[in-house]
Amino acid sequence: MGDDHHRAHAETLYRHRRREEQLVTITSFPSRGLTAAGAVLSTALLLTACNGGSPEETETADAADTGFPATLDTQYGELEVEEKPERVFVVGSPLDVDILDALGEPAEVYGGGAGEDNALELAPWVEGLYGEYVEGLIAGNKPDAEAVAAQNPDLIIYFGAGAPLEQSSYAQLSEIAPTYAYANLPPYQDEIENIGKLTGTTDRVDEVTGRIDEDFAEAREKLSGLQGKTFFQGIASADGIYSINGAANFFEPLGFKPSDNQPTGDMTQTLSPEKLDEIDADVVVLGGEDEPRQKLEDDSRFDSLPAVKNGTMVIAGPKENYLPMPTQIGPSSVPFILDKLVPQLEDSKLNQEG
Numbered sequence: 001m002g003d004d005h006h007r008a009h010a011e012t013l014y015r016h017r018r019r020e021e022q023l024v025t026i027t028s029f030p031s032r033g034l035t036a037a038g039a040v041l042s043t044a045l046l047l048t049a050c051n052g053g054s055p056e057e058t059e060t061a062d063a064a065d066t067g068f069p070a071t072l073d074t075q076y077g078e079l080e081v082e083e084k085p086e087r088v089f090v091v092g093s094p095l096d097v098d099i100l101d102a103l104g105e106p107a108e109v110y111g112g113g114a115g116e117d118n119a120l121e122l123a124p125w126v127e128g129l130y131g132e133y134v135e136g137l138i139a140g141n142k143p144d145a146e147a148v149a150a151q152n153p154d155l156i157i158y159f160g161a162g163a164p165l166e167q168s169s170y171a172q173l174s175e176i177a178p179t180y181a182y183a184n185l186p187p188y189q190d191e192i193e194n195i196g197k198l199t200g201t202t203d204r205v206d207e208v209t210g211r212i213d214e215d216f217a218e219a220r221e222k223l224s225g226l227q228g229k230t231f232f233q234g235i236a237s238a239d240g241i242y243s244i245n246g247a248a249n250f251f252e253p254l255g256f257k258p259s260d261n262q263p264t265g266d267m268t269q270t271l272s273p274e275k276l277d278e279i280d281a282d283v284v285v286l287g288g289e290d291e292p293r294q295k296l297e298d299d300s301r302f303d304s305l306p307a308v309k310n311g312t313m314v315i316a317g318p319k320e321n322y323l324p325m326p327t328q329i330g331p332s333s334v335p336f337i338l339d340k341l342v343p344q345l346e347d348s349k350l351n352q353e354g
Contacts, residue, residue, distance in 0.1 A: 070197050074180060076170050081178045084200045085155035089148065089177075090130070091137055093159030094123035095185065098330030099192050101129040102208045103201040109151045113138035121319055123328055125336040141165070145172040153177045155198060159185075185246055188212060188329040208331050215334045216253040219342050223255065225351035226312070230259040232281035233324040236288030236296050240272040241279075250326040250337070256283060277301045282350060285341070287316035287324035311348035314341065 069082045089109045090096045100107050110126070111134035112119055120127050134151065137144050141163045148156065156173050158165060160183035165173075173179040180198060185191070189209050196205040220227065231251045234241035245263045252258075259281035263269045271278070276299055284307035286293065293315070296302060307313040316323040326337050345351055 067197065067200050067202055070200065072180065072194055072197055074182065075164070076167070076179075076181060079178060079180055079198075081155060081198055083154075085153075085178075085198070087151075087153050088155045088157065088199070089151050089153035091143060091148065091156065091158045092161060093157060094119070094126045095188075095191065095328045095330050095333070096157045096159065096195060097126045097130050098123075098328070098332045099195045099208070100199065101126075102211075102331040103192075103196060103199060103204050105199045105201055106130055107157075108132070109134055109153065111135060111137045123322065123333065125330075125332040129332065142169055143173060145169070145176065148173060149176045156180070157195075157198075159183075185249070185327055185329075187249065211331050212329065212334050215338060219338050220255045222342055222346050223351055225354035226283060226345060226348075227255040229256055229282035229312075229350070230262075230280075231256040231283040231285070232259045232262045232279050232307075233285045234271065234287075235321060235324055236286060236293035237270075238292055240270045240275075241286070241288075241296070242268070242270050244268050244325055244327065246327040247325060250329055250334075251283075273299070277304070280306055282310065283307060283312045283314075283345065285314040285316065285324040287318070287321045289318045293318075310350035312345055312350050314344045 068084055069080055071081075072079045085105075087108045088100060088105065089111070090100070090107045092112045094110075097107050097110050107130040109132055110119075110130040113136065115135045116133040119133065134147065137147055141160060143158065143165070154177050156177050156179040158173065158179060158181040160181065164183040165181045170179060170181055173181070178198075180194070186194070192209050193202070193205050196202040231247075232243070233247045233251070234243040243261075243263050245265055245267050248258055248262070248264050258264050259279075261269075261271060261278055262281065273296065276296060284305065286296070297315075302308060305313065314323065320340070322328070322333075322337060323341060326333075
């Protein structure tokens with residue numbers, strides 16, 4: 001990515017640190033629409049907070065705010081973090097990078113199996129939200145414990161993307177630092193709360209969660225004619241159309257419900273090209289590489305699909321697979337994806353007619 005890119009990351013991290021130093025005992029985020037008057041008031045409160053109160057009161061408040069030691073029930077048992085982490089290392093999870101930044105505790109290090117360019121193609125909204133990127137950390141769903149240890153983390157967050165971390169690998173990482181590992185994405189409300197506990201920022205959880213809820217609410221208003229309509233999503237490949245269960249976590253807050261052939265629960269599926277005409281959902285979001293996707297569009301049955309007729313067929317480019325597979329539901333990803341998705345549905349015939 002170059003020196004300029006990493007310099008930008010470092011500057012972003014520095015700004016976050018400065019913000020934390022300035023906030024002291026102020027625990028609530030300002031709203032995104034903060035007025036100039038509100039900013040002046042906030043400054044006055046900060047000065048008052050810095051100049052008032054005895055050392056004993058400040059020490060008590062600091063202890064109450066940190067919430068450590070922090071404990072969290074995980075699939076590997078109870079996780080305990082004794083002190084507030086200063087060097088958080090996120091492996092494989094752009095969602096947690098997103099959440100950490102929103103909570104005011106940006107990840108010092110983010111990494112995965114692929115290079116940074118690939119990671120940012122999958123989740124472009126996290127660019128600039130972390131300190132540095134390290135590649136080559138995962139091979140065959142096994143983390144390189146030595147490479148992780150070299151980063152000197154005091155908290156490791158590991159996402160297995162559907163494949164649980166083996167107990168032996170978890171034990172290796174836990175010897176390095178407290179490790180929060182999970183394989184399946186929980187509801188965004190739960191994950192924000194989990195990260196808040198581990199980083200001592202539970203006072204900010206409601207504000208961050210509320211931002212996401214507000215983004216979905218605004219989108220539902222724009223898509224009022226599509227409320228209660230069915231959806232189907234998938235990635236075109238040579239074998240057919242691959243759909244995932246996790247997409248419902250994004251489309252249901254938009255007011256949609258899964259179609260009969262949209263997987264839910266623990267299911268995933270591949271719909272063969274011969275069954276193209278079975279895609280009868282009101283809204284369809286289709287992605288994938290150009291060649292297999294174009295074959296579907298060239299099929300004589302494609303134009304007869306309800307979503308095509310209704311103007312609610314959304315075609316995503318090969319570098320936009322986060323549209324048909326929006327599994328990363330965070331404070332930066334949601335507005336990013338909605339900004340691309342909602343305009344394509346808002347003016348549709350089905351939405352306008354209700």
